[in-house]
Amino acid sequence: DAGITQSPRYKITETGRQVTLMCHQTWSHSYMFWYRQDLGHGLRLIYYSAAADITDKGEVPDGYVVSRSKTENFPLTLESATRSQTSVYFCASSELGEQFFGPGTRLTVL
Amino acid sequence: GEDVEQSLFLSVREGDSSVINCTYTDSSSTYLYWYKQEPGAGLQLLTYIFSNMDMKQDQRLTVLLNKKDKHLSLRIADTQTGDSAIYFCAESKDSSASKIIFGSGTRLSIRP
Numbered sequence: 001d002a003g004i005t006q007s008p009r010y011k012i013t014e015t016g017r018q019v020t021l022m023c024h025q026t027w028s029h030s031y032m033f034w035y036r037q038d039l040g041h042g043l044r045l046i047y048y049s050a051a052a053d054i055t056d057k058g059e060v061p062d063g064y065v066v067s068r069s070k071t072e073n074f075p076l077t078l079e080s081a082t083r084s085q086t087s088v089y090f091c092a093s094s095e096l097g098e099q100f101f102g103p104g105t106r107l108t109v110l
Numbered sequence: 111g112e113d114v115e116q117s118l119f120l121s122v123r124e125g126d127s128s129v130i131n132c133t134y135t136d137s138s139s140t141y142l143y144w145y146k147q148e149p150g151a152g153l154q155l156l157t158y159i160f161s162n163m164d165m166k167q168d169q170r171l172t173v174l175l176n177k178k179d180k181h182l183s184l185r186i187a188d189t190q191t192g193d194s195a196i197y198f199c200a201e202s203k204d205s206s207a208s209k210i211i212f213g214s215g216t217r218l219s220i221r222p
Contacts, residue, residue, distance in 0.1 A: 005200060035212075040118075042198065043153075046199035092127050098142065101152030 002026050005103040006091050007078075014110050019078045021105050023091030031094045032074040033057075034066065036087040043090065049074055081109045116199050116215035121219045130185040130216045132199030135180065139201035142175060144184045147196040147215065156184070156197070192222050 004025040012018050022033065031047060035058075038089040045058030047066040055066050065077045074093075078085055086109045092099040113135045122128045123159045134142070140161050145153040159166045159182075166173045172185040186193055199213040 032156040040214065048209075077117075084210045092152075097158070099153075101154070103150075103152050 002059045002093060004093055006089075006105050008105060010106050012108045012110065013081050015083060017080060017081050019081050019105055019107065020076045021078075021089055021091075021107070023074045023076075023102060025072055025091075025100075027093065027095070027100070029093035029095045029100070030071070031099075032035070032068065033063070033092040033094075034074065034100065035090045035092065036060065036085075037090060038087050046076065046089075058102045062086055076096065078107075081107075083101040083109050085109050111205060114199055114201055114211050116197075116213040116216045119217050119219070120215065121221055122189050124189060124220050126189055128184075128189045128193065128218055130184045130197050130218065132182040132198075132213055132217075133180055134182065134186075134199070134201050134211075135210070136201060136203075137177075137180065140201075140204060141202045142173075143198075143200040143210065144171075144173065144182075144203075145198040145200060147198065152208075153198060173208055178182050186218075189218075189220055194218060194220050197207055 007022045030051050033048040037043050044060045046064050049055045049068040051069045052068050068074050085091040089105045091102040116132045126156040145157040145158045146156045147153045170187045174183045196217050198215045200210045202210045
């Protein structure tokens with residue numbers, strides 16, 4: 001599929017488990033981003049990447065790990081999930097100006 | 111620090127104009143954006159304005175920028191039910207969009 005996709009779309013997990021959210025884009029955009037969206041907080045940047053093998057922390061990186069071995073993929077891992085990480089997660093990519101967003105992953109941590 | 115603020119809710123009657131307001135704190139912001147999020151979907155760019163512009167019009171959308179007051183607004187003329195969504199104001203310093211600061215979003219609801 002062309003564009004930017006995320007998987008899974010919905011995930012329920014338990015406290016302490018490791019979870020990986022996948023993001024894939026077909027445009028070869030240099031930049032990729034992970035945000036979380038929570039009521040009252042809008043979008044908060046977790047991590048971003050300017051190119052393959054280059055990643056940087058955003059506003060709320062604690063508890064998350066990212067990697068970018070290939071330009072098109074930018075997985076986000078929660079190493080030991082906590083209830084406070086229940087949220088909707090959005091991946092985005094950009095080259096110049098506009099960020100293109102994936103459809104989101106709704107994660108629930110019980 | 112950088113901050114973008116919006117009111118959380120707006121309700122308008124179908125056919126009326128909607129005006130969504132936003133204030134930002136970083137005077138070095140170069141690009142100001144309006145994104146739209148429909149239910150269950152990601153954000154989509156609606157329009158943007160450079161900081162050296164006062165106004166931008168695109169069909170039913172009008173963006174006004176008051177750089178002195180750091181105030182941005184989005185006017186939607188002849189609001190339709192399909193305009194129901196959350197609207198995010200955002201700002202960045204450069205065209206790479208490597209760091210965009212988003213507001214909390216304004217939920218626009220349309221009443222008949």
